[in-house]
Amino acid sequence: MPYTEANLVKARATIARYPFAKSAVLPLLHLAQDQDGWVTPEAMKEIAGLLDLAPAQVLGTCSFYTMFKRAPVGKLVVSVCTNVTCLVMGGPELLDSLRLRYGSDDDVFVEEVECIAACDCAPVLQVNYEFHGPLTPQSASEIIDEYKRGERTPRTISGSPTNAPLAPSAVVG
Numbered sequence: 001m002p003y004t005e006a007n008l009v010k011a012r013a014t015i016a017r018y019p020f021a022k023s024a025v026l027p028l029l030h031l032a033q034d035q036d037g038w039v040t041p042e043a044m045k046e047i048a049g050l051l052d053l054a055p056a057q058v059l060g061t062c063s064f065y066t067m068f069k070r071a072p073v074g075k076l077v078v079s080v081c082t083n084v085t086c087l088v089m090g091g092p093e094l095l096d097s098l099r100l101r102y103g104s105d106d107d108v109f110v111e112e113v114e115c116i117a118a119c120d121c122a123p124v125l126q127v128n129y130e131f132h133g134p135l136t137p138q139s140a141s142e143i144i145d146e147y148k149r150g151e152r153t154p155r156t157i158s159g160s161p162t163n164a165p166l167a168p169s170a171v172v173g
């Protein structure tokens with residue numbers, strides 16, 4: 001979808017902060033993703049127009065970063081680490097259990113990721129880039145269900161804070 005009027009104002013203000021317009025491609029992709037829940041082809045074309053880039057250049061940037069989703073992913077992106085420390089601490093089993101439980105849930109997108117730099121909390125996952133760990137399959141699904149029931153306030157799927165306060169227990173040190 002194209003930017004809303006309010007987001008178009010934000011996009012133009014963002015572009016104005018950079019000496020070269022094309023440097024604003026990442027924040028504009030985040031803005032589009034926050035608006036629609038994913039980066040639509042229409043948004044990429046609009047961004048290309050705003051930045052005087054070819055649509056393929058915007059697509060190339062968007063497809064390089066896994067945090068940009070080019071298809072709908074629902075409201076919660078659950079990123080489960082299976083890298084070395086999490087691997088030995090049960091990350092693959094955590095991933096399998098969450099894929100099984102939420103595989104047909106349109107609100108929850110479970111993905112496998114490389115080390116997310118929270119090895120001391122292994123096995124760890126992020127929900128919309130908010131860290132949780134160490135977890136068992138049961139404690140992970142309890143947390144995800146709390147988000148689903150509105151008992152925790154998720155960030156946007158780009159990880160931007162929402163206006164509502166975050167649950168203090170949602171962040172691990």
Ligand code: FES
Nearest residue numbers: 081086115118119
């Ligand atoms: S190995 Fe999982 S957070 Fe580092």
